[in-house]
Amino acid sequence: MVLDKLGSSLRDALKKVANSPNIDQKVIKDLVKEIQRALLQADVNVKLTLQLTKEIEKRALTEKPKPGMSSKAHVIQIIYDELVGILGEKKELDTKKQIIMMVGLYGNGKTTTCGKLARHFKKKGRKVGLIAADIHRPAAHDQLSQIGELIDVPVYGEPGQKKAPKLVKNGLDHFNTYDIIIIDTAGRHSLEKDLINEVMAISKVAKPTEKILVMDATIGQQAGPQAKAFHDAVDVTSVIITKLDGSAKGGGAISAVSETEAPIVFIGTGEHIEDIESFVPNRFISRLLGMGDIESLLETAQGAIDEDMAEETMNKIMSGKFTLIEMRDQMEMLANMGPLKKIMGMLPGATGQMSDDDLEKTQDKLSKFKIIMSSMTEEELTDPKIIKASRVKRIAMGCGMTTKDVRELLSHYNMSRKQMKGIMGNRKMRKQLQKQMKSGDMSQFGM
Numbered sequence: 001m002v003l004d005k006l007g008s009s010l011r012d013a014l015k016k017v018a019n020s021p022n023i024d025q026k027v028i029k030d031l032v033k034e035i036q037r038a039l040l041q042a043d044v045n046v047k048l049t050l051q052l053t054k055e056i057e058k059r060a061l062t063e064k065p066k067p068g069m070s071s072k073a074h075v076i077q078i079i080y081d082e083l084v085g086i087l088g089e090k091k092e093l094d095t096k097k098q099i100i101m102m103v104g105l106y107g108n109g110k111t112t113t114c115g116k117l118a119r120h121f122k123k124k125g126r127k128v129g130l131i132a133a134d135i136h137r138p139a140a141h142d143q144l145s146q147i148g149e150l151i152d153v154p155v156y157g158e159p160g161q162k163k164a165p166k167l168v169k170n171g172l173d174h175f176n177t178y179d180i181i182i183i184d185t186a187g188r189h190s191l192e193k194d195l196i197n198e199v200m201a202i203s204k205v206a207k208p209t210e211k212i213l214v215m216d217a218t219i220g221q222q223a224g225p226q227a228k229a230f231h232d233a234v235d236v237t238s239v240i241i242t243k244l245d246g247s248a249k250g251g252g253a254i255s256a257v258s259e260t261e262a263p264i265v266f267i268g269t270g271e272h273i274e275d276i277e278s279f280v281p282n283r284f285i286s287r288l289l290g291m292g293d294i295e296s297l298l299e300t301a302q303g304a305i306d307e308d309m310a311e312e313t314m315n316k317i318m319s320g321k322f323t324l325i326e327m328r329d330q331m332e333m334l335a336n337m338g339p340l341k342k343i344m345g346m347l348p349g350a351t352g353q354m355s356d357d358d359l360e361k362t363q364d365k366l367s368k369f370k371i372i373m374s375s376m377t378e379e380e381l382t383d384p385k386i387i388k389a390s391r392v393k394r395i396a397m398g399c400g401m402t403t404k405d406v407r408e409l410l411s412h413y414n415m416s417r418k419q420m421k422g423i424m425g426n427r428k429m430r431k432q433l434q435k436q437m438k439s440g441d442m443s444q445f446g447m
Contacts, residue, residue: 005041005042006038006039006041006042006250006251006288007288007289009034009037009038009041009042010035010038010079010288010289011289012034013031013034013035013038014076014079014289016030016031016034017031017072017075017076018072018076020072023060023071023072023075025061028057028060028061028075029057031056031060031075032053032056032057032060035052035053035056035079036049036050036053039052039053039251042250042251042252043220043221043250043251043252043255044251044252044254044255045221045224045252045255045256045258048086048255048258052082052083052086055082056078056079056082059078059082060074060075060078063078076289079289080285080286080289083285083288083289084281084282084285086255086258087254087257087263087264087279087281087284087285088257088261088263088264088281089263089281090263090279090280090281090282091238091263091265092265092278093210093238093265094209095121095124095126095179095180096179097179097180098179098180098181098208098209098210099172099181099183099206099207099208099209099210100117100180100181100182100183100208100209100210100211100212101183101185101199101202101203101206101208101210101211101212101234102114102117102182102183102184102185102212102214103185103199103211103212103213103214103230103233103234103236104187104213104214104215104230105187105188105216105226106137106186106187106188107187107216108187108214108215108216108219108242109214109216109242109243109268110184110185110187110214111134111140111143111144111147111184112147112242112268112271112273113214113240113242113266113268113276114130114144114147114182114184115130115144115147115148115150115151115153115273116266116268116273116274116275116276117182117212117240117266117276118130118147118148118151118153118180118182119151119153119273119274120266120276121179121180122151122152122153126179126180127177127178127179127180128153128178128179128180128181128182129153129154129155129156129171129174129175129178129180129181129182130144130147130148130153130154130155130156130181130182130184131155131156131157131167131168131171131172131175131181131182131183131184132144132145132155132156132157132167132184133164133167133168133171133183133184133185133186133202134164134184134185134186134187135161135162135163135164135167135186136186136188137186137187140184140186141155141157141159144157144184145157147273150273151273154175156170156171156174156175157171158170164185164186164198164201164202165198165201165202165204165205168183168202168205168206169205169206171183172205172206183202183206183208185198185199185202186198186199196229196230196233199230199233199234200233200234203233203234210237210238211234211235211236211237211238212236212237212238212239212240212265213227213230213231213236213238213239213240213260213262214239214240214242215227215239215240215241215242215253215256216241216242216243216253217241217242217243217244217250217252217253217254217268218243218250219252219253220252220253221252222252223252223253223255223256224252224255224256224259226256227239227256227257227259227260228259228260230260231259231260231262236260236262237262238262238263238264238265239256239257239260239262239263239264239265240264240265240266240267240268240276241253241254241264241266241267241268241279242267242268243268244267244268244269263279264279264281265278265279266278266279267279267284322416322417322420323381323382323383323384324373324376324380324381324382324384324413325381325382327413327416328370328373328381331366331369331370332370365408368401368405368409369409369412371399371400371401372395372396372399372401372405372406372409373409374399375395375396375398375399375401376395380395384410384413387406387410392406392407392410
């Protein structure tokens with residue numbers, strides 16, 4: 001999950017509140033100090049940290065809980081509200097015809113993010129074009145072209161062109177009939193004057209609807225001045241934060257949005273082209289505090305799972321059929337939703353229940369099971385009971401695994417089959433599943 005260390009520190013602080021016999025002034029002050037420490041360690045701006053924690057302390061000491069709410073739940077709600085408040089309102093990028101200009105320093109992942117954004121709009125049925133306007137980095141055009149080819153989105157560029165505004169003008173003419181045009185501008189290692197002048201010139205020519213600042217979550221406190229410089233130059237309208245999955249200090253980039261007053265619209269959660277997710281402040285804070293994010297989980301499932309396949313699998317299970325084929329289909333649907341760590345972060349109360357090592361081991365085990373099943377015959381997948389010692393040995397040799405690995409898969413299957421049998425034997429639960437199937441809500445069955 002993003003910002004693991006910050007999330008862990010905040011959850012530890014909330015546990016102390018939950019375990020306190022009484023919520024008094026000392027508990028509140030200790031809580032505020034722990035939150036301050038957690039935020040500062042994550043490189044959240046000092047001024048913003050003090051402002052936030054001062055407001056939490058003031059509200060926790062003066063406001064009375066709502067009717068029916070305990071004092072502990074009241075304090076936790078205040079922390080949640082204030083953390084959501086610093087992130088601003090949710091913003092979704094419009095899918096209507098528009099021009100989007102991407103700005104940011106070199107190394108922040110701007111070019112890759114252009115591709116991720118193009119893929120996002122293409123999935124929504126829009127006709128998208130990319131303009132390679134970085135005339136300074138030799139490989140920039142080639143990189144964007146490769147990304148464009150990967151997602152089947154055309155790229156306009158003029159290798160050798162020395163004037164970026166002219167290239168952009170030609171690119172806009174080329175993509176005149178397109179719905180969404182995304183401009184990848186140049187970056188630098190630092191905020192040099194010629195970089196700022198160039199993005200200002202491009203903005204003047206392109207007249208973009210959206211001016212999106214791409215920031216690297218790992219840069220910490222430098223994010224503030226960077227955000228301010230770009231905002232002063234082109235009036236930033238939105239922010240995308242990259243590399244938030246592996247950063248302990250992403251708070252610097254998140255708090256830097258206060259310099260632009262422009263909302264975060266997406267966060268990068270990995271290196272792959274699909275590793276980008278819409279930023280919804282209340283959901284983000286829910287996951288950070290270990291409260292889960294069921295809405296995002298369902299959206300992830302809907303985007304990753306083949307509903308026809310899910311329905312077919314569930315129909316077989318409902319009829320009492322659960323072979324290795326059904327188990328394999330379930331595992332594939334789960335894998336399509338992304339890393340287990342990401343999924344666990346969306347489940348209420350699941351964050352922190354398994355260590356990163358345990359999650360990685362489980363992920364590896366599932367991958368190993370899929371390889372083993374690829375070495376089985378259709379007959380064995382359909383009727384696992386026939387898999388005895390000689391078959392176990394053959395399957396292991398066929399996939400490069402040990403006989404112990406094969407037996408572990410069979411043991412896992414037998415346990416899963418018993419669990420499914422128990423669920424199907426529960427009349428109330430079976431009716432609930434049938435109701436969800438009829439309503440067409442198949443998204444969760446990949447779990």
